[in-house]
Amino acid sequence: xxxxxxxxxxxxxxxxxxxxxxxxxxxxxxxxxxxxxxxxxxxxxxxxxxxxxxxxxxxxxxxxxxxxxxxxxxxxxxxxxxxxxxxxxxxxxxxxxxxxxxxxxxxxxxxxxxxxxxxxxxxxxxxxxxxxxxxxxxxxxxxxxxxxxxxxxxxxxxxxxxxxxxxxxxxxxxxxxxxxxxxxxxxxxxxxxxxxxxxxxxxxxxxxxxxxxxxxxxxxxxxxxxxxxxxxxxxxxxxxxxxxxxxxxxxxxxxxxxxxxxxxxxxxxxxxxxxxxxxxxxxxxxxxxxxxxxxxxxxxxxxxxxxxxxxxxxxxxxxxxxxxxxxxxxxxxxxxxxxxxxxxxxxxxxxxxxxxxxxxxxxxxxxxxxxxxxxxxxxxxxxxxxxxxxxxxxxxxxxxxxxxxxxxxxxxxxxxxxxxxxxxxxxxxxxxxxxxxxxxxxxxxxxxxxxxxxxxxxxxxxxxxxxxxxxxxxxxxxxxxxxxxxxxxxxxxxxxxxxxxxxxxxxxxxxxxxxxxxxxxxxxxxxxxxxxxxxxxxxxxxxxxxxxxxxxxxxxxxxxxxxxxxxxxxxxxxxxxxxxxxxxxxxxxxxxxxxxxxxxxxxxxxxxxxxxxxxxxxxxxxxxxxxxxxxxxxxxxxxxxxxxxxxxxxxxxxxxxxxxxxxxxxxxxxxxxxxxxxxxxxxxxxxxxxxxxxxxxxxxxxxxxxxxxxxxxxxxxxxxxxxxxxxxxxxxxxxxxxxxxxxxxxxxxxxxxxxxxxxxxxxxxxxxxxxxxxxxxxxxxxxxxxxxxxxxxxxxxxxxxxxxxxxxxxxxxxxxxxxxxxxxxxxxxxxxxxxxxxxxxxxxxxxxxxxxxxxxxxxxxxxxxxxxxxxxxxxxxxxxxxxxxx
DNA sequence: GAATTCACG
DNA sequence: ACGTACGTGAATTCT
Numbered sequence: 053x054x055x056x057x058x059x060x061x062x063x064x065x066x067x068x069x070x071x072x073x074x075x076x077x078x079x080x081x082x083x084x085x086x087x088x089x090x091x092x093x094x095x096x097x098x099x100x101x102x103x104x105x106x107x108x109x110x111x112x113x114x115x116x117x118x119x120x121x122x123x124x125x126x127x128x129x130x131x132x133x134x135x136x137x138x139x140x141x142x143x144x145x146x147x148x149x150x151x152x153x154x155x156x157x158x159x160x161x162x163x164x165x166x167x168x169x170x171x172x173x174x175x176x177x178x179x180x181x182x183x184x185x186x187x188x189x190x191x192x193x194x195x196x197x198x199x200x201x202x203x204x205x206x207x208x209x210x211x212x213x214x215x216x217x218x219x220x221x222x223x224x225x226x227x228x229x230x231x232x233x234x235x236x237x238x239x240x241x242x243x244x245x246x247x248x249x250x251x252x253x254x255x256x257x258x259x260x261x262x263x264x265x266x267x268x269x270x271x272x273x274x275x276x277x278x279x280x281x282x283x284x285x286x287x288x289x290x291x292x293x294x295x296x297x298x299x300x301x302x303x304x305x306x307x308x309x310x311x312x313x314x315x316x317x318x319x320x321x322x323x324x325x326x327x328x329x330x331x332x333x334x335x336x337x338x339x340x341x342x343x344x345x346x347x348x349x350x351x352x353x354x355x356x357x358x359x360x361x362x363x364x365x366x367x368x369x370x371x372x373x374x375x376x377x378x379x380x381x382x383x384x385x386x387x388x389x390x391x392x393x394x395x396x397x398x399x400x401x402x403x404x405x406x407x408x409x410x411x412x413x414x415x416x417x418x419x420x421x422x423x424x425x426x427x428x429x430x431x432x433x434x435x436x437x438x439x440x441x442x443x444x445x446x447x448x449x450x451x452x453x454x455x456x457x458x459x460x461x462x463x464x465x466x467x468x469x470x471x472x473x474x475x476x477x478x479x480x481x482x483x484x485x486x487x488x489x490x491x492x493x494x495x496x497x498x499x500x501x502x503x504x505x506x507x508x509x510x511x512x513x514x515x516x517x518x519x520x521x522x523x524x525x526x527x528x529x530x531x532x533x534x535x536x537x538x539x540x541x542x543x544x545x546x547x548x549x550x551x552x553x554x555x556x557x558x559x560x561x562x563x564x565x566x567x568x569x570x571x572x573x574x575x576x577x578x579x580x581x582x583x584x585x586x587x588x589x590x591x592x593x594x595x596x597x598x599x600x601x602x603x604x605x606x607x608x609x610x611x612x613x614x615x616x617x618x619x620x621x622x623x624x625x626x627x628x629x630x631x632x633x634x635x636x637x638x639x640x641x642x643x644x645x646x647x648x649x650x651x652x653x654x655x656x657x658x659x660x661x662x663x664x665x666x667x668x669x670x671x672x673x674x675x676x677x678x679x680x681x682x683x684x685x686x687x688x689x690x691x692x693x694x695x696x697x698x699x700x701x702x703x704x705x706x707x708x709x710x711x712x713x714x715x716x717x718x719x720x721x722x723x724x725x726x727x728x729x730x731x732x733x734x735x736x737x738x739x740x741x742x743x744x745x746x747x748x749x750x751x752x753x754x755x756x757x758x759x760x761x762x763x764x765x766x767x768x769x770x771x772x773x774x775x776x777x778x779x780x781x782x783x784x785x786x787x788x789x790x791x792x793x794x795x796x797x798x799x800x801x802x803x804x805x806x807x808x809x810x811x812x813x814x815x816x817x818x819x820x821x822x823x824x825x826x827x828x829x830x831x832x833x834x835x836x837x838x839x840x841x842x843x844x845x846x847x848x849x850x851x852x853x854x855x856x857x858x859x860x861x862x863x864x865x866x867x868x869x870x871x872x873x874x875x876x877x878x879x880x881x882x883x884x885x886x887x888x889x890x891x892x893x894x895x896x897x898x899x900x901x902x903x904x905x906x907x908x909x910x911x912x913x914x915x916x917x918x919x920x921x922x923x924x925x926x927x928x929x930x931x932x933x934x935x936x937x938x
Numbered sequence: 939g940a941a942t943t944c945a946c947g
Numbered sequence: 948a949c950g951t952a953c954g955t956g957a958a959t960t961c962t
Contacts, residue, residue, distance in 0.1 A: 592960055593942055612942070614961095619943060644944060647958055675954060677947085684956045687946035695945080720947090720953095773952065782952030791950095843949045855953045859947090863954095891947040891954085 053178065056104040056309060057096055058168055060161050060183035061153065065089050065142060067184045068205050069135045077327040081842070085138045086145060087328060092182075092205040093151065094331065097314075100180065104309040107146055108164040109139075111155035121293055123240050137841065141326065148322025150315035150477055152308060159300050162187065166296035169196045177306075182208070187236075189216055190227040190296060221257060232262040232291030243290045244283045251276075262291045308480070315477040317486045321469060357396065357403040357510035359502065362415050372422050374399035377431045377520070379513040380438040381505075383497065386682045387440035388551070388658075388665045392447075394505055398513040405506035411447065424448030431520050433457050433472045433512065436544040436670065443552055450545075456516050458540050459523040461671035462532055465833055470671055476515045479522050484515050531830050535864075539829065540670065543867050546874045546886070547668045547678070554663030555685070555887045555895070556705040557653060558933075565698065566650040569642050576639040583632045590639060593618045606630060641694060649689065649698050656683040663705060668889070675856050676831045676863040677891060686890045688934075699935035704897040712884075712903070712930040713937040714910045715893035718743050719862045719924065720775045726920040727828070727857060730807025737922035744768040750804040751797060770797050774808065775858055777851025812854050819853035827860035828918070829868075865924070866892060869917035876913055882906075895934065903930065 068088030075084040096102070146153045156164060165181055169191045172179040176195060181188055184201040189211055192198050198211040213224055222230065233252035235243020247255075259265045266287065269280045280287070323331050360368050377398045384390035395406040410416055422428060423442065428451045432438065435452040442449045460470050460478075467474075476484040490508045491497050499505060527533050581587045584603070588595040597616035601608045606626050610617040620637065627633045656664045664683055672679045680686040688702075689695025704711055716722075721743055725733040736746045748759040748767035759767075766787055773783045784794035802809040816838070819825050824834040833856045837849040866889065873886055873894065884902050888895035894914070898906045907928055914926035931937045 589960080591958090594960075614941065617942085640944080644958080648945070648956095652957070669955095673954060677954060679955050681956065684946085687944090687956065689945060691946080715947095776951095776953040779950085779952065781950060786952070844951075847949090848951070851952070859953065862947095893947085 054103045054306075055100065056106065056168070056172065056177060056179045057100060057102040058165050058179060058181045059093070059096075059105070059107045060165060060181070060185060060188065061107045061109040061142075061155075062161050063183045063185050064092065064201065064205060065138065066135070067201060068092070069132075069138070071205055081141070081840075082134045082138065083141065083326050083328075085135055086142045086326060087331075088205050089142055090145065090149075090323075090328065090331060092201075093149075096182065096208075097311075102180075102311055104306065105151050105311040106164075106168065106309045107151060107153040108161040108168075109143075109153065109155040110160045111157045121289060133841065140836070145322050145326060147478075148315070148318040150313070150319065150480070150483075151311060152480065154304055154308075156300055156302070159297070163297040163300045164302070166191060166298040167300040167302055169193070170298040171302075172196060175306075180210070187227065187231060187294060187296065190224050190294075192216055192224040220253060222253070226256055226261065228291055228294050229256055229260075229262045229265075231294035232287050233265070235290055236294070239293070241290045241293050242283070242286045244279055244287050246275075246279050262287050310482075312483045315483065316489075317471065317473045318469070318477045355403055355507060355510040355514055356401070357405050357506050359506060360404045360406045360419075361410060365415060365418075368397075368404050369418050371399055371402070371404075372397075372428075375422075376400075376429070377513055377517045379432055379509055379516060380442065381509050381512075382437060382441040383491075384441075387437040387667055388444055388682070390437070390441040390444070392441055392445055393499055394509050396506070396509040396513040398510070398517060403510040403513055405502075405509060407502070408445075412445070420447055424450050426450035429453035431456070431516060433516050436548055439545070439548045440551060440667070443548075452541065452545060454520055454524075455541065455544065456519045456523060457671060458544060459527060459536060462536055462540065462831065463523065463526055463530070465671075465676065465831070466674045472512055472515055472519075475519055479519060481515060481518055484511055530832065532832070535829050535831060539864070539867055539871060542871050542874075544670055546870055547670065549874075550886055550888070551665050551667055553885050553887060554658065554661055554665040554705075555897075556663045556703050557657055558701045558703050559654065559657055559662070562650055562654060562698075562701045565701070566646060566654070569646040569650060572642050573639065573646060576635055576642065580632060580635050580639060583635070590636070591643065596636070600626065600630075600633075604630060604632070606633075641692065645689065645695050645698065649695070653683055653698075653701075666888075673863075674833055676827060676860040676867075678863075678889060685888055696935060700933045702934035703932065706897070706899070708900055710898050710900070710903055710930045710932065711934050711937045712896045712898045712906055712910065712928065713893055713934065714896075714914055714926050714928040715890075716862075716866065716914060717925040717927055719865065719892050720858050721771060722920065722922050722924060723828075723858050723861045723865070724775065724808065724811070725922045727861065728805075728807045728811035729921065730805050730811070733805055733808060734922050740923070740925065744771060747771055747801070751800045766797065770801055773798070774801065775855060777812075777854035779847070779851070815857060816850050816853050819849070825853050825856050827857050827864050829861070829864040831860050831864060833860065862892065865918050866894070866914075869914045870894065872917060873910065873913050876909060880905075880909075895937070898930065 065085045069085035072084035072088040075087055076082050143153060154164065162185070165188070169179055169181065172195050173193050179196045180199050181191060181196060182199045182201060186200070188198045192211055192213050194213070199208045200211055201208055216222060216224055216227070220230070230252050231241065231243070233244055233247050233255060234249055235241045255265050259268055265280060266284050269277055272280060358364065375397045379396045381393040382390040383393050392408045394408060395411060397404045397406070406416070406419065411419060424447070430451045431454040433455070434457040435455045439449040439452070456472070456475060457470055460467070460475050471486070473484040473486050485508060490500060490504065527536050577590055580590060584599050588599060590596065594615060596618050600606045600618065601616050606629050608616050609625055610622050620640070623633050623637050627637070653664065658665060664685070666680045666685045667682050669679045669681060689698055702711065721733070722737050725737050732750070736743055744764050744767045745756065745759050747770060748754070748763040749756060751767055751770060752763055754763070769783060769786050773786070776782070778798055780791050780795035780798055783798065784791040787794065815825060819835050819838045823836065823838070824832045826832045835849045835853055837845045838853060840846040840849065870886065870889060877884060877886065882902055884896050884898040884906050886894060886896050894910065896906065896910065907930065911926035911928045915924040917924065929937045
């Protein structure tokens, strides 16, 4: 038997706010009302085991009631800001918990609830309404119970028609008349002055309704008669206002209110975010949403899945034309050597599970042909990873048409949890078990029995099929379909090609470099121990701090959470005090090169290809940039010569070829010139001036000849600051100057570049209004903290609002250039290969006969990638290795 | 697993 | 008054 619990969201959160002691999370955001609401919600779920839940909220300030009576709720105190800030938190948490909620513009929660209960009466469904508002009693019926919340939110007293009769000797409908007569100060409903609950009850028991009281007012006596007759209109209006509207145009159906248990994958993180540790414990969840035993037994969607083997292969092959969606389960963080756990193909009616052992067989060749056929469009989750994992097993994959992982990222690039199961939860689909629950995690990971496995993978496949159209709609609504289909989807295939290709590393040279570093490290360490008078773990900031600040009594300038800070900035300041400090700095530099780059890189060289094959992650960076892993080839040293030498080990994979690198010059400031439309900045780039020198001239008001090294350095820092979302404090730290001086620089800058100032103001304002910012190619980033009351949190969001369109558009541009470059290489049938992307740089390996062509083609394609109000400049260089291509 | 440090754009 | 520059990944130590 279905059972719906409807919660009067506004009423309960209000009660919880005043009933709960203050409670805040680490960032200072008050959370007491959300906490109180949630404890009550969980208790209701526990005690009543609802199959459906709905939390209804008021929406909009004006409701139809104001048309009748402008003073409706007029005297009510404004919602305290400590409470209003908790509404979004509650709504987000409910979403995370998997508890349906809705609000309908122009109606109050009461009206939604009234309509739901009317429908429930018609359809004979059981409903429990949870509210602290006595008005709700008018909705009670054979099918509808009103759970009146008392004493804050701890006590609940159920009212059906019988209980109302017992308590007031009234029917549920007469509750409206009761309020019509007595009014309600909290809603500013007048009623009849001087008539309270007692009198109103007496009148109703005698006459039955407001109308009857008025009609037969002659039967009343004295003062009472006067009052009733004088305020007859008020009584009629009050009754009308007190009547819950029960005809709201609800689009939601019974199914939309289905509650299939808490969604642990998203409930865990949502509760953790609010720091509700006791609730996490109570639900036996961790902050990643590990399942409790009870939660793991949640009902799951039914799927039809058959196991593919030689006996039914012919039948399956005959159905391949109908397959639109597939899921390939992989295991392992690095997709270049991930295991393929199993494959599921899905048509509308049927799912087919293919074991890894079967796909490898001779008989399965037609299935492999299908997987590798670029003409067959495929939808799935993280197809980029699937491509690489299959490739490592010598199985080709092609035809990626819609990747829900990638789409999920575009729709919210800051969401860290982009698992399929969290996407399913986002679209309120039936519960999808987490991989962790099915496979276990860490050392305990294991493949379950084939029945469990095939059904789990089939459910994932079904989830993908359901998610695709929903994401398509959302992308379309956001104007992001071109970004998705014409940029990110094609790019994911290009990235996979680059990764499979890899870049050759000269392992012998790298080892030689390692031996040099090793010698230097040993020597430096010995000297340091000598001076310190003791041996200690140089890699331990804690032990180092002890030596520097306790033993040697150097002045501690900065502290971390756990003790003394010993980072490079601190050590630079300490260098004049003691010779040991320089040595430590040198040790740090070399030790970093040795552990991260020599040893780290050696570990990543493939014994199959002799190359390193990075993995570009397309769904990590909130701005739209790529990130690189296993190994990270986007942070190979360049700034210091000692480290830069490492670039010599990155070489062409074929004899006689060259490494060619091209990078955008000042792409972010050029993007800024374009989007801010600042004449002076645009002019600087049209003239192709040295931008930092130009900025120095403008900020310090001097001629080009007068710009000295120091001025240019300061101007460069100002330009960086502008791109990052400037603050005087940040600039003062960077330049090591007083804050006031930094503020003067910034003022000067904005005085000259007024278009930039206008952009910075406008983008923050726009972010406040829309809740997000976007790039030139419509990439979005939501900034919910832009309206935070906490200065730090808000300021961070403001800087992000300024920076993201700049960094993000630069990312759009180089991605576009990569798609165009890939096409240009193919169109011209070139042997040259694109190998790496480092945010504003592309690296290729080029055969000698194509070198001249590529030297022109690459910068040409890069600079023409997108038409801006200023030219895009790309500078190219080449050599026998990456070091020489500078 | 958190914290610290440091490599890159 | 508030007190951080924007975006990443990897190695190491220590709880």
